[in-house]
Amino acid sequence: MWEEGKLACPLCGLSMSKGRYAYSSDVIIDRCEHCGGIWLDRGELARLRAFVHRPVPEDRLLMAQMEAQALKKKAQARELSQARATGAGASLGEILRILKEIFS
Numbered sequence: 001m002w003e004e005g006k007l008a009c010p011l012c013g014l015s016m017s018k019g020r021y022a023y024s025s026d027v028i029i030d031r032c033e034h035c036g037g038i039w040l041d042r043g044e045l046a047r048l049r050a051f052v053h054r055p056v057p058e059d060r061l062l063m064a065q066m067e068a069q070a071l072k073k074k075a076q077a078r079e080l081s082q083a084r085a086t087g088a089g090a091s092l093g094e095i096l097r098i099l100k101e102i103f104s
């Protein structure tokens with residue numbers, strides 16, 4: 001991913017690595033692994049901003065909505081099964097109360 005670059009770090013003078021930002025952008029940035037500096041060429045900051053704020057493709061938006069709905073359904077099913085479990089406990093209590101009444 002990050003490969004040896006030819007440029008020296010403007011801060012510490014050691015050689016920097018270069019690599020593509022976020023795997024899929026078309027912006028190649030220079031990074032110094034010695035001092036942690038990241039260096040951009042002219043215009044690259046604007047291109048990074050454009051990449052970060054790029055519109056989400058419609059199919060990915062749809063996928064995210066479907067995932068959110070599935071999670072909501074799962075949560076509702078969990079709530080329902082918990083309510084049923086509680087309901088069963090209550091009716092068991094009711095049965096015990098009736099049994100006590102019968103045998104008292």
Ligand SMILES: [Zn+2]
Nearest residue numbers: 009012032035
């Ligand atoms: Zn450096």
